[in-house]
Amino acid sequence: MLFYGKGRxxxxxxxxxKSKYGAAKKYAEWIAGELECEILEHSKxxxxxxxxxxxxxxxxxxxxxxxxxIGLVTKNPCKNLVVFTHGxxxxxxxx
Numbered sequence: 001m002l003f004y005g006k007g008r009x010x011x012x013x014x015x016x017x018k019s020k021y022g023a024a025k026k027y028a029e030w031i032a033g034e035l036e037c038e039i040l041e042h043s044k045x046x047x048x049x050x051x052x053x054x055x056x057x058x059x060x061x062x063x064x065x066x067x068x069x070i071g072l073v074t075k076n077p078c079k080n081l082v083v084f085t086h087g088x089x090x091x092x093x094x095x
Contacts, residue, residue, distance in 0.1 A: 011054040011080075018042035018060040018069030023086050028059050031084075042069040047076040055080040062087035 013035055017028035025041075032039035035057075040049065042060070050056055056078045060068035062085045073081055 012052060013037040013055040013057065014049070014053045015039045015057045015059070016042060016045045016072065017058070018072075020061055020068065024059045024061055024068070027084060027086065028057075031057055031059075042072060045072050050076045050078045053078060055082070057082045057084070059084040059086075061085065 014037060015028045015032040015035070017024045017039070018041070019025035019028075028039055050073070056073060058067075058070065058073045058081065060070060062068075067083065067085050070083070073083075
Protein backbone atom coordinates (compact mmCIF):
# COMPACT_ATOMS: atom_id res chain seq x y z
CA MET A 1 0.00 0.00 0.00
CA LEU A 2 1.38 3.39 -0.91
CA PHE A 3 0.77 6.50 1.14
CA TYR A 4 -0.43 9.91 0.05
CA GLY A 5 0.70 12.97 1.98
CA LYS A 6 3.57 13.76 4.31
CA GLY A 7 4.32 13.35 7.99
CA ARG A 8 1.64 12.27 10.39
CA UNK A 9 -1.18 13.37 8.10
CA UNK A 10 -0.74 10.69 5.45
CA UNK A 11 -3.67 8.57 4.28
CA UNK A 12 -3.51 5.04 2.97
CA UNK A 13 -5.20 5.48 -0.40
CA UNK A 14 -6.24 3.09 -3.15
CA UNK A 15 -8.02 3.62 -6.45
CA UNK A 16 -10.31 0.71 -7.36
CA UNK A 17 -12.08 0.48 -10.70
CA LYS A 18 -14.33 -1.74 -12.79
CA SER A 19 -13.99 -1.15 -16.50
CA LYS A 20 -15.91 -2.82 -19.31
CA TYR A 21 -14.47 -0.87 -22.25
CA GLY A 22 -11.38 0.73 -20.68
CA ALA A 23 -12.57 4.26 -19.82
CA ALA A 24 -12.84 3.72 -16.04
CA LYS A 25 -9.41 2.08 -16.08
CA LYS A 26 -7.92 5.09 -17.85
CA TYR A 27 -9.45 7.54 -15.36
CA ALA A 28 -8.30 5.35 -12.46
CA GLU A 29 -4.75 5.29 -13.85
CA TRP A 30 -4.73 9.10 -14.12
CA ILE A 31 -5.99 9.53 -10.57
CA ALA A 32 -3.62 6.94 -9.07
CA GLY A 33 -0.72 8.48 -10.97
CA GLU A 34 -1.45 11.96 -9.64
CA LEU A 35 -1.87 10.71 -6.07
CA GLU A 36 0.97 8.18 -6.33
CA CYS A 37 -1.22 5.51 -4.77
CA GLU A 38 -2.14 1.90 -5.37
CA ILE A 39 -4.55 0.95 -8.13
CA LEU A 40 -6.63 -2.24 -8.10
CA GLU A 41 -9.01 -3.79 -10.58
CA HIS A 42 -12.42 -4.53 -9.00
CA SER A 43 -11.92 -8.31 -9.10
CA LYS A 44 -8.80 -7.98 -6.94
CA UNK A 45 -10.52 -5.80 -4.34
CA UNK A 46 -11.72 -7.42 -1.12
CA UNK A 47 -13.05 -6.47 2.29
CA UNK A 48 -9.59 -7.01 3.78
CA UNK A 49 -7.98 -4.71 1.18
CA UNK A 50 -10.57 -2.00 1.78
CA UNK A 51 -10.14 -2.18 5.56
CA UNK A 52 -6.42 -1.32 5.18
CA UNK A 53 -7.23 2.02 3.54
CA UNK A 54 -8.13 5.40 4.95
CA UNK A 55 -9.41 6.53 1.55
CA UNK A 56 -10.89 4.51 -1.31
CA UNK A 57 -11.48 6.14 -4.68
CA UNK A 58 -13.87 3.92 -6.64
CA UNK A 59 -14.72 4.23 -10.32
CA UNK A 60 -16.95 2.42 -12.73
CA UNK A 61 -19.10 2.96 -15.77
CA UNK A 62 -22.66 4.19 -15.48
CA UNK A 63 -25.10 1.67 -16.94
CA UNK A 64 -28.88 2.09 -16.63
CA UNK A 65 -28.42 4.45 -13.70
CA UNK A 66 -26.14 2.11 -11.74
CA UNK A 67 -22.38 2.32 -11.20
CA UNK A 68 -20.69 -0.86 -12.34
CA UNK A 69 -19.38 -2.90 -9.39
CA ILE A 70 -20.36 -0.37 -6.70
CA GLY A 71 -21.45 -3.22 -4.41
CA LEU A 72 -17.81 -3.77 -3.47
CA VAL A 73 -17.71 -0.49 -1.54
CA THR A 74 -21.34 -0.38 -0.40
CA LYS A 75 -21.19 -3.87 1.12
CA ASN A 76 -17.75 -3.26 2.65
CA PRO A 77 -17.85 0.27 4.06
CA CYS A 78 -14.58 2.14 4.26
CA LYS A 79 -13.44 5.14 6.28
CA ASN A 80 -13.57 7.64 3.41
CA LEU A 81 -14.96 7.11 -0.06
CA VAL A 82 -14.82 9.08 -3.30
CA VAL A 83 -16.75 7.74 -6.30
CA PHE A 84 -16.28 8.67 -9.93
CA THR A 85 -18.21 7.45 -12.91
CA HIS A 86 -18.57 8.03 -16.60
CA GLY A 87 -21.21 7.38 -19.17
CA UNK A 88 -21.61 7.61 -22.89
CA UNK A 89 -24.32 9.51 -24.70
CA UNK A 90 -24.67 8.38 -28.28
CA UNK A 91 -26.32 11.73 -29.11
CA UNK A 92 -23.19 13.58 -27.96
CA UNK A 93 -20.93 11.77 -30.40
CA UNK A 94 -20.19 13.37 -33.77
CA UNK A 95 -21.55 11.63 -36.88
